[in-house]
Amino acid sequence: xxxxxxxxxxxxxxxxxxxxxxAVEVKAAVxxxxxxxxxxISRYDxxxxxxxxxxxxxxxxxxxxxxxxxxxxxxxxxxxxPPEQADAALDQILADGVRLVVVLxxxxxxxxxxxxxxxxxxxxxxxxxxxxxxxxxxCRGNLLHIAPSRAMNADAVxxxxxxxxxxxxxLIAGSNPADVALAEAFRRAAVKFGAEIVxxxxxxxxxxxRRTDSGHVLVxxxxxxxxxxxxxxxxxxxxxxxxxxxxxxxYHIWTPRPVMGAGGLRPVAFHxxxxxxxxxxxxxxxxxxxxxxxxxxxxxxxxxxRVVGEAVTRANTAEPDGVRDYxxxxxxxxxxxxxxxxxxxxxxxxxxxxxxxxxGSITVSVSPQEGFLHQTSPLDTMGLDRPESGxxxxx
Numbered sequence: 001x002x003x004x005x006x007x008x009x010x011x012x013x014x015x016x017x018x019x020x021x022x023a024v025e026v027k028a029a030v031x032x033x034x035x036x037x038x039x040x041i042s043r044y045d046x047x048x049x050x051x052x053x054x055x056x057x058x059x060x061x062x063x064x065x066x067x068x069x070x071x072x073x074x075x076x077x078x079x080x081x082p083p084e085q086a087d088a089a090l091d092q093i094l095a096d097g098v099r100l101v102v103v104l105x106x107x108x109x110x111x112x113x114x115x116x117x118x119x120x121x122x123x124x125x126x127x128x129x130x131x132x133x134x135x136x137x138x139c140r141g142n143l144l145h146i147a148p149s150r151a152m153n154a155d156a157v158x159x160x161x162x163x164x165x166x167x168x169x170x171l172i173a174g175s176n177p178a179d180v181a182l183a184e185a186f187r188r189a190a191v192k193f194g195a196e197i198v199x200x201x202x203x204x205x206x207x208x209x210r211r212t213d214s215g216h217v218l219v220x221x222x223x224x225x226x227x228x229x230x231x232x233x234x235x236x237x238x239x240x241x242x243x244x245x246x247x248x249x250x251y252h253i254w255t256p257r258p259v260m261g262a263g264g265l266r267p268v269a270f271h272x273x274x275x276x277x278x279x280x281x282x283x284x285x286x287x288x289x290x291x292x293x294x295x296x297x298x299x300x301x302x303x304x305x306r307v308v309g310e311a312v313t314r315a316n317t318a319e320p321d322g323v324r325d326y327x328x329x330x331x332x333x334x335x336x337x338x339x340x341x342x343x344x345x346x347x348x349x350x351x352x353x354x355x356x357x358x359x360g361s362i363t364v365s366v367s368p369q370e371g372f373l374h375q376t377s378p379l380d381t382m383g384l385d386r387p388e389s390g391x392x393x394x395x
Contacts, residue, residue, distance in 0.1 A: 023071035026063070026100070026318045028308060029093045030056045030127075030301055031113070032080045033105035041247055052104050052127065053078040054290035055298035056305055061285075063309030072312055076305060083109060087116065094120045099320045102146075102304045104297060107131040107138075114143045123320035125304035128297055130241075132185065135348040135384050139391035142320070144327070144349040146304045147296075150185040150241075152383035153267035156355035156367035157237070157260050158189035159381070163369040166234035166258070170199040172227065172249070173239035179205075183239035186261065193372075197237075199230040205244050219248045228254035238262040265364055267355045270299035270337075274356060274363050279337035303336055303351075310334050328394070339366065345380070348391035352379040 032052050040046065048054075056076045063074045077098065081089040086105065090113050093101060099122040103110055107129045114124045124143045126134065130150045134143070148156075161169070169190060173183035190197050203226055223245065227236075236253060238261040240246035246263030258264060272283060272293025286294045307327055312318050315326040326332055328349070333341035338354040345352060357365040368378040374385075 024067075024073075024312055024316065024318050026067070026072060026074045026308065026312055027076075027096075027098045028056075028074070028100040028102065028305060029077040029079060029096075029098045030102045031086070031089055031093060031104070032078075033083055033086045033103075033109050034080050035083060035106070041243055045243075048290075048292055048295075050290060051295060052102075052297045052301045053080075054286065054292075055294070055300070055302035056102070058286055058289055058298075059302045059305035059309065061289075062302075062306060063312075066313055067309065070313065070316075074305075074309065086113060090116055094122060099123065100308055100318065100323065101125070102127050102301050104128045104301070107134055110134070110143075111138060111140070114140045118142045121320055123324055125307070127300040127304055131181065132384065135350050135389060135391060137390040139348050139389075139393045141349075141393035142324070144304075144307075144324070144344065144351070146300045146307070146351050148267070148269055148353065148355060149350065149383050150182055151188065152350075152355060154182070154185035154189040154261075155192065155382040156267040156357065157265070158186070158193045158195060159367045159369040159372050160265070160357055160365050161235055161237075161260060162193045162195055163371070164235075167195045168231075168233045169195055169197045169235055169237045170201075170227070170230050170233040170257070171197050171237045171239065172201050172203055172246075174242055174244050174246075175202055175204045176242045176244070178241035179239050179244075182241045182262065186237050186239055198233050201226065201230075203240075203245050205242065219245055220252055223248060223252035224254050227252075230255065233257060235260055236264075238264070265357050265359050267367070268358045269296045269353070269355070270294060271296070271356060271358045271363070273358075273361060274337070276363065276366075277337050277339045278335075282337050303334075303342075306336075307334060307351075340379075343377075345386070347386045347394055348384060348389045349394060350383060352377060354379065355382060 060074045079089050102125045104127045110129045117124050126145045128147050132149045132151045173179050236257050236259045238246035240262035249259045249263045311323040311326045328344050328346045336342045342353045355367045356363050368381050372381045374380045
């Protein structure tokens with residue numbers, strides 16, 4: 001009996017030793033910088049207290065499901081800080097030995113925090129900042145972008161408009177800096193895909209409440225006047241990242257036309273009604289966990305940590321350089337409930353991914369659209385392609 005069991009015991013000891021040798025403790029953090037902003041137009045869009053953090057909790061559960069069999073453990077800290085305390089918050093994260101950090105912040109703060117993280121050898125994941133410059137001349141070698149860029153979102157809208165043969169655009173842009181940047185992304189997309197901007201106007205943000213009588217009444221009176229006498233157009237493209245007027249456009253423009261961009265049909269990384277490609281089970285688990293629908297910030301945070309989990313599982317390392325090298329390699333690919341695996345662009349650290357076109361209720365379409373081809377991947381038809389990017393940090 002003893003001789004018969006010896007091989008079994010030996011096999012069990014070997015398995016335990018292998019698991020122990022492969023055990024990896026993965027420590028990460030989510031740093032959310034909370035800014036003072038105006039209330040959104042709709043109460044439906046009030047920011048939940050656990051924005052982003054709920055996605056992190058779900059990611060830890062998902063990573064732990066596979067990692068548990070391999071001896072991997074996942075622990076993610078959740079830190080919210082106002083802008084003036086963001087640096088101190090990151091200092092504490094790094095002092096705790098964390099070298100994998102998901103950041104929800106604007107571009108200026110993100111770059112500063114990323115440079116600070118680089119001094120400690122940490123890898124940063126951008127979950128919210130859409131600025132195309134971050135994927136261009138302002139890129140950083142330790143910064144990977146989960147959030148789509150403005151260029152990707154604008155290209156996603158442009159492809160759908162061109163596919164529909166709506167080639168004549170009336171572009172209406174807000175006057176705030178983010179709106180101006182988004183408008184420029186749409187102008188670039190029009191040139192890229194052969195559309196024509198027949199009318200280009202600015203809607204001035206004059207301040208005031210956007211949710212009371214004075215808000216919507218002002219817009220209702222002003223928008224028809226500001227949009228009359230426009231040249232013939234097929235579609236209205238709204239560049240209103242600050243959420244001032246675009247959602248009123250569909251019912252207040254002078255000439256009734258479809259609205260796309262920041263109002264009407266909007267490009268998003270994810271939304272709570274998306275069910276295709278197995279997303280229903282993701283939505284159900286998230287809603288059971290958080291008691292609400294998922295937001296893009298939650299999805300991007302979840303996806304960033306799932307990128308980490310995939311790298312740890314496949315490459316058996318939680319070291320920042322090891323994670324970075326693996327996810328930028330051709331071996332990496334991750335299912336993300338978007339119909340195809342997502343991968344990273346090795347020239348600027350941007351995650352390739354389909355963009356959902358969302359009308360506030362359903363996924364109307366998904367870009368890239370049929371017929372938009374690329375020598376590497378149709379996903380690279382959206383955003384900065386390799387020859388267009390001025391990023392040199394990944395060379």
